[in-house]
Amino acid sequence: MFTGIIEEVGTVRRREGGELVIACREVIDDSKLGDSIAVNGVDLTVRALTEDSMTFDVMPETFRRSNLQHVAVGDWVNLERSVNAATRLSGHIVRGVVETTCTLESMTGEGDAMIARFRTDPHYLRYIVLKGPVCVDGVSLTVMARDEESFSVSLVQYTQEHTNLMQRRPGDAINLETDIFARYVEQLLEARSATGS
Numbered sequence: 107m108f109t110g111i112i113e114e115v116g117t118v119r120r121r122e123g124g125e126l127v128i129a130c131r132e133v134i135d136d137s138k139l140g141d142s143i144a145v146n147g148v149d150l151t152v153r154a155l156t157e158d159s160m161t162f163d164v165m166p167e168t169f170r171r172s173n174l175q176h177v178a179v180g181d182w183v184n185l186e187r188s189v190n191a192a193t194r195l196s197g198h199i200v201r202g203v204v205e206t207t208c209t210l211e212s213m214t215g216e217g218d219a220m221i222a223r224f225r226t227d228p229h230y231l232r233y234i235v236l237k238g239p240v241c242v243d244g245v246s247l248t249v250m251a252r253d254e255e256s257f258s259v260s261l262v263q264y265t266q267e268h269t270n271l272m273q274r275r276p277g278d279a280i281n282l283e284t285d286i287f288a289r290y291v292e293q294l295l296e297a298r299s300a301t302g303s
Contacts, residue, residue: 109195128183210222242271
């Protein structure tokens with residue numbers, strides 16, 4: 107489990123087949139083999155460690171559902187270690203299970219903030235609620251606007267400076283994890299409807 111508060115922006119050092127090597131410094135601290143690290147919001151398991159990199163194995167299904175299929179050497183990726191019992195939950199509950207990608211439509215300045223607008227399939231958009239949480243590329247954000255085709259979030263200066271989102275351009279595929287609680291509620295209501303209770 108994660109919070110969506112990015113700890114470090116790492117750099118892709120190598121990607122060969124299902125092996126992904128990320129150069130980083132901060133998230134290595136206290137990390138060990140077998141730990142879960144969110145890479146652009148995707149929960150991956152550490153297979154190897156050096157003093158300045160982590161190696162992960164990425165399954166074909168993960169490549170299909172996420173933008174990790176597009177990463178190349180030199181690309182920036184958002185990194186976060188998994189939470190522990192003493193972690194302050196500053197963002198929201200993030201599973202690290204990317205459901206799909208959305209498309210960055212635009213980035214527009216608004217004072218010191220940047221408004222990012224994303225388009226996604228209506229199937230996933232129904233789990234995105236105005237003023238509710240959403241996770242894009244592993245970053246916990248609050249939905250500020252939503253219509254039938256897209257949603258928008260506001261990036262404060264800290265988020266602009268400490269994530270890879272400002273490197274993104276319109277048309278880029280961005281990892282999306284919707285609110286798990288909305289999915290739970292839907293499933294419970296469907297089950298109740300099916301049993302007639």
